[in-house]
Amino acid sequence: MIIYELAVKGRINKAQNISTTDTLNDIPQKLRRKKRAYLPEVSELQAVRHYTQLSQKNFSIDTHFYPLGSCTMKYNPRACNSLAMLPGFLARHPQSDDSLGQGFLACMHELQDMLKEVTGMQAVSLAPMAGAQGEFAGIAMIRAYHDARNDTARNEILIPDAAHGTNPATAVMCGYRVKEIATDKNGDVDFDALKAAVGPQTAGLMLTNPSTLGVFERRIKEIAALVHAAGGLLYYDGANLNAILGKVRPGDMGFDVIHMNLHKTFSTPHGGGGPGSGPVGVNERLLPYLPIPVVGKKGDTYRIFDEHDIPQTMGRLSAFAGNAGILLRAYIYARMLGKEGMVRIAEYSTLNANYLMKMLEQAGFELAFSNRRATHEFIVTLKKQAKELNVTTLDFAKRLLDLGYHAPTTYFPLLVPECLLIEPTETETKDVLDAFVAAMTTIKKEAEQNPDKVTQAPETMPVRRLDEVRAAKQLDLRWPAKENNA
Amino acid sequence: MSTIPSGLKYTQSHEWIELADDDTATIGITDHAQSLLGDLVYVEIPDVGQDVAAAEACAVVESVKAASDIYSPFSGEVLEANEELADTPELINTDPYDAGWIFKVRYHNKADLDELMDADAYAEFAAKEDH
Numbered sequence: 001m002i003i004y005e006l007a008v009k010g011r012i013n014k015a016q017n018i019s020t021t022d023t024l025n026d027i028p029q030k031l032r033r034k035k036r037a038y039l040p041e042v043s044e045l046q047a048v049r050h051y052t053q054l055s056q057k058n059f060s061i062d063t064h065f066y067p068l069g070s071c072t073m074k075y076n077p078r079a080c081n082s083l084a085m086l087p088g089f090l091a092r093h094p095q096s097d098d099s100l101g102q103g104f105l106a107c108m109h110e111l112q113d114m115l116k117e118v119t120g121m122q123a124v125s126l127a128p129m130a131g132a133q134g135e136f137a138g139i140a141m142i143r144a145y146h147d148a149r150n151d152t153a154r155n156e157i158l159i160p161d162a163a164h165g166t167n168p169a170t171a172v173m174c175g176y177r178v179k180e181i182a183t184d185k186n187g188d189v190d191f192d193a194l195k196a197a198v199g200p201q202t203a204g205l206m207l208t209n210p211s212t213l214g215v216f217e218r219r220i221k222e223i224a225a226l227v228h229a230a231g232g233l234l235y236y237d238g239a240n241l242n243a244i245l246g247k248v249r250p251g252d253m254g255f256d257v258i259h260m261n262l263h264k265t266f267s268t269p270h271g272g273g274g275p276g277s278g279p280v281g282v283n284e285r286l287l288p289y290l291p292i293p294v295v296g297k298k299g300d301t302y303r304i305f306d307e308h309d310i311p312q313t314m315g316r317l318s319a320f321a322g323n324a325g326i327l328l329r330a331y332i333y334a335r336m337l338g339k340e341g342m343v344r345i346a347e348y349s350t351l352n353a354n355y356l357m358k359m360l361e362q363a364g365f366e367l368a369f370s371n372r373r374a375t376h377e378f379i380v381t382l383k384k385q386a387k388e389l390n391v392t393t394l395d396f397a398k399r400l401l402d403l404g405y406h407a408p409t410t411y412f413p414l415l416v417p418e419c420l421l422i423e424p425t426e427t428e429t430k431d432v433l434d435a436f437v438a439a440m441t442t443i444k445k446e447a448e449q450n451p452d453k454v455t456q457a458p459e460t461m462p463v464r465r466l467d468e469v470r471a472a473k474q475l476d477l478r479w480p481a482k483e484n485n486a
Numbered sequence: 487m488s489t490i491p492s493g494l495k496y497t498q499s500h501e502w503i504e505l506a507d508d509d510t511a512t513i514g515i516t517d518h519a520q521s522l523l524g525d526l527v528y529v530e531i532p533d534v535g536q537d538v539a540a541a542e543a544c545a546v547v548e549s550v551k552a553a554s555d556i557y558s559p560f561s562g563e564v565l566e567a568n569e570e571l572a573d574t575p576e577l578i579n580t581d582p583y584d585a586g587w588i589f590k591v592r593y594h595n596k597a598d599l600d601e602l603m604d605a606d607a608y609a610e611f612a613a614k615e616d617h
Contacts, residue, residue, distance in 0.1 A: 410551075414552050469550060469576075
């Protein structure tokens with residue numbers, strides 16, 4: 001039900017009514033609307049109930065275990081929120097003079113420094129507004145680097161087949177061809193395939209490490225040497241940075257450019273509640289091309305650097321200081337953790353993933369890479385259940401909703417058939433992990449003894465199984481407004 | 487178990503190829519491939535007259551689970567593409583080897599044919615990949 005369906009004509013909510021005095025309105029008469037806006041006429045209480053009840057239908061990290069692989073759905077500490085909402089931050093106008101926002105700029109400068117240190121890069125720009133924009137900035141900088149050297153024959157970006165779909169999309173957006181590199185049977189990049197693919201046409205390699213297969217790329221140093229020897233650069237996709245935070249640094253692995261997802265690793269709001277934030281870090285090679293704005297410091301004064309300070313910049317990615325409120329939350333999170341705390345994030349997220357992986361294996365689930373230690377996530381494959389019982393990963397995912405769990409990532413990465421990519425994160429207790437294993441065990445038994453229970457799921461949700469084909473083919477997003485109200 | 491017609495040739499990326507006598511071939515994806523992808527919702531076909539290179543992506547199939555590239559087994563020129571798939575991508579699910587064909591190519595290089603598998607070799611390949 002949408003709120004317009006609750007509306008009754010004339011049910012005006014006086015307390016929330018806006019004043020209609022015209023004195024300060026300088027919009028020319030011809031530009032003003034002739035008819036009143038069509039708004040739902042409901043009481044204040046109806047509006048409150050409507051949206052509260054909608055929110056109760058949500059699965060969110062505040063209500064449920066949310067082990068969505070490669071998404072790092074962890075708790076967003078309330079302290080980050082309340083400190084970012086201090087009046088001095090909230091009331092700061094983005095166009096006010098730098099001299100009036102020294103506190104805010106100092107926080108941003110410190111955040112740049114902390115991100116630099118924890119990733120081993122030379123400089124960081126907070127400008128990209130989300131992970132995909134961070135990727136775009138990163139590859140655009142690689143392009144700018146080659147162009148500046150007149151090395152323009154390089155037209156190809158190498159991407160392992162385990163990568164997120166955003167990687168090839170980014171490369172194409174930046175005018176490159178994509179060459180896919182196969183994965184070997186242990187989940188590492190197929191080194192021989194990479195060797196065969198690298199050449200004078202290689203502009204760079206985009207790599208996620210740990211990969212989306214939930215394993216650490218063991219030959220990363222050799223890979224970096226190989227790509228660099230051919231004149232290409234290395235791009236680090238920070239999707240899975242949580243697993244190695246403070247333990248290993250992408251800069252030390254040989255990466256030239258990296259993006260981070262603050263909404264994952266640094267625990268700012270994620271998913272529908274975003275917005276995201278995708279800062280980029282670079283080493284010395286790419287320093288001149290950093291996206292603007294960047295917060296700089298001259299003497300004791302902080303100020304926003306723009307194209308005058310960074311003339312070769314790949315471009316401006318945000319009008320003001322990126323997603324400022326989100327950056328503040330990440331800053332506070334990083335300050336609360338400190339250096340030691342960041343290391344514990346890597347340790348506990350990895351410990352939780354390995355514990356959950358072993359427990360599920362003991363419960364009879366098949367692991368995609370049983371001979372590998374998990375990073376912060378791991379893959380279970382249900383191909384046996386799909387083949388023998390006709391109960392698929394999608395069925396398991398839907399049944400998990402009935403049992404009170406948001407499903408893990410399904411059918412990604414594409415390399416592993418019928419897979420669940422499971423990421424518990426460091427913020428869950430052992431009790432929660434044990435309860436999840438119990439739920440998975442219950443579903444496994446149901447699939448064997450009473451498969452309809454699983455294939456017909458969900459049964460307790462507001463809607464039953466949705467027709468995904470129809471949803472994809474016949475988009476119907478508009479609620480028809482009734483004439484008499486218009 | 488998926489069907490693998492014996493008269494066709496196959497690739498490791500799960501395309502089937504029906505060779506005609508006049509250096510042309512019809513290409514689609516195998517029953518095994520469509521069953522892995524699940525219900526298709528969108529197909530992007532190549533342009534008629536477009537030049538394609540061997541092992542290069544020239545079409546896309548998208549299902550509720552994933553989007554996947556279709557590779558041309560040959561270098562050559564696209565002669566025809568299955569326009570029906572725009573409105574009814576599910577033809578690939580229901581009839582992968584006939585009504586679900588994707589495009590036709592005139593190939594330039596006969597040597598490209600040496601890379602293809604016959605039905606037995608593909609059956610073995612698909613079974614191995616399953617493990």
